[in-house]
Amino acid sequence: MAPPKSALEFLDFVNASPTPYHAVANSAALLDAAGFTLIRERDNWASTVKPGGKYYTTRNGSSVVAFAVGARWKPGNPIGMVGAHTDSPCLRLKPVSKRSANGYLQVGVETYGGGIWHSWFDRDLGVAGRVLVREGEGEGKFVQKLVKVDKPILRIPTLAIHLHRQTNFDPNKEDELLPIAGLAEAELNKTAEPEAEAEGGDFQPLKAMPERHHPAFLSLVAEQAGVDVSQIIDFELVLYDTHKACLGGLNDEFILSARLDNLNMTFCSIKGLIGSAQSTPLDNDSSIRLVACFDHEEIGSLSAQGADSNLLPAILRRLSVLPGATTPSASASDLAASTAFEQTLATSFLLSADMAHAVHPNYAAKYERNHTPAMNKGPVIKINANQRYATNSPGIVLVQEVARQSAVPLQLFVVKNDSPCGSTIGPMLSAKLGVRTLDMGNPQLSMHSIRETGGSADVESAVRLFEGFLGRFSELEGRILVD
Ligand SMILES: [Zn+2]
Secondary structure, eight states, X not given: OOOOHHHHHHHHHHHTOSSHHHHHHHHHHHHHHTTOEEOOTTSOOTTTOOTTOEEEEEETTTEEEEEEEOTXXXXXXXXXXXXXXXXXXXXXXXXXXXXXXXXXXXXEEEEESSOOGGGGTTOOEEEEEEEEEEESSTTOEEEEEEEEEEEEEEBOOOOOGGGOOOSOOOOOTTTTSOOEEEEHHHHHHSOOOOOGGGGTSOOOSSOOHHHHSOHHHHHHHHHHHTSOGGGEEEEEEEEEEOSOOEEESTTSOEEEESOHHHHHHHHHHHHHHHHHHHHSOGGGOOSEEEEEEESOGGGXXXXXXXXXXXXXXXXXXXHHTOOOTTOOOOOHHHHHHSSHHHHHHHHOEEEEEOOEEOOOGGGGGGSOXXXXXXXTSOOEEEOOTTSSSOOOHHHHHHHHHHHHHHTOOOEEEOOOTTSOXXXXXXXXXXXXXXXXXXXXXXXXXXXXXXXXXXXXHHHHXXXXXXXXXXXXXXXXXXXXXXX
């Protein structure tokens, strides 16, 4: 059996995306190739965004919102949306990372999100992220460069079993999760890096980067960024497993990968939007098709670019008053004062896409017996009476209708009453916007491990579901009425 094409494309995407910055850059590359135009939030969109066009914008380089405007769009019309997140639990370099102990060089790291930290031990860890560098003569300007040091420069070794016989492995996150980066002796023999003294005694409000981080480490990062060490002013770097994601299982039925949660849904939603513009042309569409992939879900979404920010509301407001091709020439201020925004919210729908839990054969008792999602049996609709998930019946009717037309199987998930329940961006966005929302995601095992397991056939299923939802939303929206 040939591995599904979408699964192979996903492997390339996830391998190239060790950080949200890379995930956004790689999403942008897919969108560019499909004819989407980059626009910026800081600009006026009046002369650029038009019915029939395809656009995307980014915030902080770590969240991305892409949309395609139906040619028959009118202010106040519905917007069909898919939401996902670009971040995953990881270890991030501390602002002063330079440490050493017992002859080893070490780097200080900070935990991000709720990772399964014991899975980070004995891995071949590289670093990636963004570096802010000074460019040009004189005062110059500061630009962002993405870096990926794709070799195992860091490692968190386990303690030999002979020295520590234990049944539960629960490392201390401050003292025992500290990577080694080499031997102090080797570092001493290296020629000294140019220090900040070269600046001619200028006042420096912070210690120079070579004082905060190991010089050999900075050299590797500078080489990756294509700059001198002296140009690096700051960075946000995280650790990642250099072991590439791959297919697994006797019949390639699995995807073994980091960051399935939630780059799988980020990839599928972007591909679904691109595919919908090809399979269902925008010519007859009176809605807007939109995908929003947010940073910072793993830490609660409360940041300028998280799902709890004004990112999506601000974009929806700007789009809701976008004049149609045949809208009489009302002035922009008339439109802004109209009720188009509220009408758009009342008619729109959000598919909140975040990975779901496949049943684990060794821990089946942890799952509600009638709700045990299987791998490669399609996206999972997540339901919770206590609204940890925003799913309700009208949403299930809508998604079921899309799935029927797209021939995509669906599954249902609910947690046991005596089990904790995760949550995601769905309830938050639905409360903030008052938009009808459904929570769903592809099934996976080992969520938040450094190496997760998903289904290779489920990638194609989710792409098709999103493509069908975005392409047919304007036609289906009016058929499911509650209020
Ligand atoms: Zn997630």
